[in-house]
Structure formats: structure tokens, C-alpha cells
Amino acid sequence: MKKIKFSTVLLYLVLFFGALIMIFPFYWMITGAFKTGTEIVQMPPTMLPNSFTNLDNFKFAFQTAPFVTYFINSVEMMIACVVLCGVTTILTAFAFSRLRFPGRNLIFSCLLALMMVPFEMLVITNYRTIVGWHLHDTKWALILPFTTSIFYTYILKGFFDSIPESLYQAAKVDGCSDWKYLWRVMVPMSKPSLVTIMLLNAIATWNSFMWPMIATNSKEVRTLPFGLYAFISEGGAKNERMMAAATVVVLPMIIVFLVARKYIVNGVARGGLKG
Amino acid sequence: MKSRFFEKVKPFLYLAPFIVGVTIFTLYPIVNVVKMSLMENYKYLTGDFTGYGFGNFKTVIEDQYFRQAMGNTLKYVAVVIPISTCLAVVIATLLNSIKKFQALLQTAYFLPMVTSVTAVGLAWRFMFNYKQGVINYVLSLFGVPAIDWLGATASNFSALCVYGIWAILPFTIILLVSGLQNIDPMYYTAAKVDGAKPLRIFFRITIPLLAPTIFLVLTVNCISCFKVYNELFPLFAGPGIAYNLFTVVYYIYYEFRVLTPAKYGLAAAAALMLFGVIFVVNMLKSFVEKKLSN
DSSP: OOOOOHHHHHHHHHHHHHHHHHHHHHHHHHHHHTSOHHHHTOSSOOSSOSOTTOOHHHHHHHHHSOHHHHHHHHHHHHHHHHHHHHHHHHHHHHHHHTOOOTTHHHHHHHHHHHTTSOHHHHHHHHHHHHHHTTOTTSHHHHHGGGSOOHHHHHHHHHHHHHSOHHHHHHHHHTTOOHHHHIIIIIHHHTHHHHHHHHHHHHHHHHHOOHHHHHHOOSTTTOOHHHHHHHHHHTTOOSHHHHHHHHHHHHHHHHHHHHHHHHHHHHHHHTTOSOO | OOOHHHHHHHHHHHHHHHHHHHIIIIIHHHHHHHHHHHEETOOTTTOOOOEESSHHHHHHHHOHHHHHHHHHHHHHHHHHHHHHHHHHHHHHHHHHHOOTTHHHHHHHHHGGGGSOHHHHHHHHHHHTOTTTOHHHHHHHHTTOOOOOTTTOTTTHHHHHHHHHHHHHHHHHHHHHHHHHHTSOHHHHHHHHHTTOOHHHHIIIIIHHHHHHHHHHHHHHHHHHHHTOOTTHHHHHSSSSGGGTTOOHHHHHHIIIIISSSOOHHHHHHHHHHHHHHHHHHHHHHHHHHHHHHO
16 A cells, blocks of 8 residues: 655645635535524534524515525626627637638727726716616626627637638538538537637626726615625624625525536636636 | 639728627727826816816825825735735745645645635635634644734734735745646656755745746736736725725725716826836836846
8 A cells, every 4th residue: 555645644734734724715604594693603613504494684685685686687797698699609609710801800809808807997977878779777787888899709719720720611612601601610619718708708707896886886786696685785784694694695606606616717817708 | 603702801890899798898998098087177077178287196196095005005016925925935835845735736826726715705804703712722832812803903904904915915926837848847857866965955946947937927927917907895895994005906996986976087196007017017027037037
């Protein structure tokens, strides 16, 4: 049997300790959500709630604030943004990658330069545009600014470029139209990268806070993160209730991450996170 | 037979939705923010303004809130970036050197990346709680007196930084791990043959070869730290106590969305200054990237 080195043990100890710190907030949030009002103020704090069947905090959260509505709004916004942005991204990436038109490279370089501009700078005018269109506090306000993304287009164009041009030429000789080629060949071939882009977009949309806070107000339109924040001042100031509501917001993304970790991590490693 | 005209126009049909979206929500806002920043004494409701000039920039620079915001933001960058980068380099190196439990550990280290700043921020707020918080409890085990993390101006900046470091680590570690995986194992084999000690390998091989990735991480994180804003809401329900945690982005938000009547000119001027900083960081990044690739 191989001898286990002391340094290896130490290495694992350090890594597991670090990992514990990284996931501790989630642990504390989820266990806190099941604690009662008296349990949560106990000192020293209890590591586990008395029972995991105490759903009072969740009930309180769902009764006090319309978290079901928030949840549906979040899902709607996420699907709309991912689908619409996905379509414009595919079309644009294809045009820049395969079609020929005057100024193609120049326009693309200009777009890359635009990526440097922080969203925080655009937000002032976008808010006024939305107000000007009388869309403030509507679901459209949450979706319209995110129907295009230079960043995802740039990433997808990179993938499209890696598909051999000869394939395109061959398809053209066979009389395949650009439209057919894009949807029948290119899109299926770049499925992994598309999935990655869409996942990253879905996560970013689900978690977005600044824009929903600026562009919406009423309970009917709020998405989860903003609804959660508003919940604190609407009766959720108690920690155990706050944790229950926060769990509802975080859990779907934890599940997405556990299921699709490879896609997400690879996507991020390729530089794929909205700056 | 499709006309030649159609063939010429076709690329632009593919581009049309994108061009419309980018023009309205990216290009126009850029032009407009510059315009608004230069319009003096602009009244949103009537549309009146007294003329073009740099008055807004002057007002913003002289505004004590903006100075505080810039100061806090710079301080935040100066604290979070070095600490998170050093931690991430060490963790990434360790993560890359193990064979067992890699997937499990990676999941734990990367998880915070996909979760909402608002929701996890609330968990931290609970952990930072003065009397019932787990952090003060752990500190008390070591004899440290309770710290009012969120409620005192002396310590709430530290709380913001602790949370910021925790939140930025996953992204940083992912990039560094992928950078490490691109290092040719040949270097390590050679070093081992020469009998080099692990620490020496780390400083003489890993760090130099990882330098481009470290630099990328530094610039990307720098930009995201300059935009610190979301974190303020779950932790402090605003910019700290008596506005002591104003940040640049919060200042922008404050000027155009909190104040009535909104001061669009000041918000625009502040936004442009933020862009200036980010632009410089980006230039630095591409400059060094070019140098490194040569």
C-alpha cells in the first residue's frame, strides 16, 4: 500500500477548510430558514435546526410578499431575455462570421470597443428611454434593453469562426441557402457553446438587481432579487424569514449549477462573464 | 432566382435586430450621456439648459459625496484586489495539484459565482449580525470582543470588503485554474528531475507562467470592483450609515434615481469619470497583454 504523505493530508485539509468557508453562507442561509424565531437568536448558534419540517418562515414569506408572482416574473424575464438575445446573437454572429458585406471588420472592431462601456453608464439614458416609451414599471422594461448583447455575439462569433469555411462553401455549391445552413449546420454544430452562452445569460438575468430596481416598482412586475430586497422592509426584517426568502431565490441557481457545472465553468474560463 | 440586390442587402437583414437594439440601448446612451454631462443647469421636465460646458464635472469633483464615493471605491479596489488575487492563486494552485475530490471541491469553490448578490448578501448580513451573528460568535471563541460589523462606520467597510472578497474568489479561481491547466507539464517534470522544492517551483515556474492569466484576472476584477454597488443593498440597505459607504456607481444611481428632481447632468458626468477609469485599466490590460504575447 502506498504511504500517504503528511503534506498531502495538509493540502486536503487546507482545501476542505477553504471550501467550507465558501459554502458556509449557503449552509447558514438554508438551515437558518428552518429555524424558529427563538432558535435563531440562540447563543451559541445551533448548527442544525430542530426540525427541517418547520416551514413557517417560508409560509410567512409567501403570505407577506407575492413571491410566487416574483418567481413567475423572474422566469418570464429569464426566458424572454435568453431566447430573444439568443436569436439576435446567432443571427449577428453568423453575419459577422460568414456573410460578406462592406465594412464588416470595421463594424466588428467598433462593437468590440463598445464592450468596454460599463452598463452603469448606459443605465441613465436607458431609464429615460423606458420612461419616455411609457414602459416604466412594465415587464417590457425588464426585457427590451437585454435583447442584444455585444459580449455574447463576440463569443459566439469566435465559435462560428472555428467551424471550417469549406463546409460553408460546400453547402453553398449544393444549393443550401444561408438561412438553412445557419440553422441546420452551424447552430447544431455549436450547440455546446450556445448552451454555455444561454446558461451564462440565464444566470446573469436571474440575478440582475440594478436594472429591475431602477426600471420597476410595483409588486406585479418585480423579479425575485428586487422583491427579496423589498421584502426586508415589508415585514421580512427577521433573520429567519429573510433566510427563507433568500433560499427561494438562490436554490434554482444552485440546482442549475450542480447540473450544468461543466458548461458554466468552461464558459467562464473562456472569459465568459459579464464584466 | 433571387435578385442581386437581395444578396447585397441580406447580411444587413441578419444584422437588423441587433443593430436596432445596440443603437437604442448602447450607442444612443453613450452619445446622450456625453451630451447630458455637458449641458449645464439642465431641467429634465422643461428641457431647459443654460449652455454647454464642463460645469457638471466641476460640481461633481467638488461634491464631497463624490469625493467620498471615489475614495471608498479606490479603497475597496485596493483592499479586495490584492487579497482576493493572492488567495485565488494559492487556492487555484492547490486545486490544480490534487487528483481526488477535484469535482467536489471545485463545486464548493465555484458555487458563489452563480448565486444572487442580493440573496447571499442577506445571508452575510445575518452572519455579520452584531448580537446573533455567527462571525462574532466564532471571533468570541478566540477572545475577540463583538464587532458591530454593519452598524458602525468604523467597521462596515471591512464587512463590505470581506463579502466582496468572498464573492469575487470563484470567478478568479476559475480563470486561474484554467490558466494553470494551460501550462506545459514538461516544466514541472524538468523541475522535479532537478530536485526543486515545491515552494521554489511555485515561485519560479508557476507564477511566471501564470503571469498573463493573473494579469487578466487583475484587470477584469479591477473593473468589476470599480463598479461596486449591488452589495450595498443586502448588507446595509443603502450606502452604509449616514452615507459613509457611498461608491461611484451608487453616486450615479443616487443622482438620477433617488434625488428629486433628478440631477442627470451630475450622474452623467460621474458615469463618464467612471468610464475614464475603466478605460485606462482596459488600455493598461491590452498594452501588457501585447507585451506579454511578444
